[in-house]
Amino acid sequence: MASLKDLRSRITSVTATQKITRALQMVAAAKLRRARDSAENARPYAARMSAVIANLAAGVSGDGAPKLLAGTGSQRKELVVVATDDRGLAGGFNSSIVRAAREHIVSAVADGKQVTILTVGRKARDQLRRTHGDKSVGAIEVGAPNLAKAQAVADAIMARFDAGEADVVTLFFNRFVSVVSQVPTCRQLIPAQVAGAVPIIDLKGSAYEYEPDEETILATLLPRNLTTQILSALFDNQAGFYASQMTAMDNATRNAGDLISSLKIVMNRTRQAQITKELIEIISGAEAL
Secondary structure, rough: OOOOOHHHHHHHHHHHHHHHHHHHHHHHHHHHHHHHHHHHHHHHHHHHHHHHHHHHHHOOHHHHHOOOHOOOOOOOOEEEEOOOOOOOOOOOHHHHHHHHHHHHHHHHHHOOEEEEEEEEEEHHHHHHHHHHHHHHHHHHHOOOHHHHHHHHHHHHHHHHHHHHOOOEEEEEEEEEEEEOOEEEEEEEEEOOOOOOOOOOHHHHHHHHOOOHHHHHHHHHHHHHHHHHHHHHHHHHHHHHHHHHHHHHHHHHHHHHHHHHHHHHHHHHHHHHHHHHHHHHHHHHHHHHO
């Protein structure tokens, strides 16, 4: 049985840990609202960008279609972009993204594809290095997501696509749904997925005329759309991270409180047993006299 000194030391240690988890929970809760607003505000822009591209793509076909839209004509080489956070202490937030990416990578390799991996965030880099380190072609630390970070990721993707190192580019991230729900999501970035439910406008016999032509507009919009989709995913990841961290730290704080209560009960019982033992020794000594 542990001594009273050991029990007091452990209670002090757990109490200090509880203060840290409670502080992390409060910080995550304070940052969650802003991160959630950023994620929700980015979605309509990304959706509208996809709708515009879909309308433009309807008038483009054949050799005139940009490669970012039509693809290279092959799907043999795939670049998998895995976006997590740089930090931990968020439950299974980062692991769920990596797990979904691993399953996709294993399936793609089994289908005979040549897979390469670009990681965004230290946790993705560290976890995938153990099992797929030979497929890594780069690692980017995300920090606080902004347009410059999204552009850096988009530039890295475009460099490999233009060099012929990738025919298909797939992004893995966590889509923020609510404080208790973040869904691992796979989104194809290249070739760009055209929105399937674009509203049809009744022009009453008229037709759209573009200046310049659709191909030129798409050549400008598609790289911007790539950056926009990445930025939206990074904002979703940030909101999901803070939500997951808040929940994880709340659970850790509660568990620490339960452990402290249990240790105090054991300490009180140990102290009572010690007092009883000392009383018995005193009485036994008095009777012996």
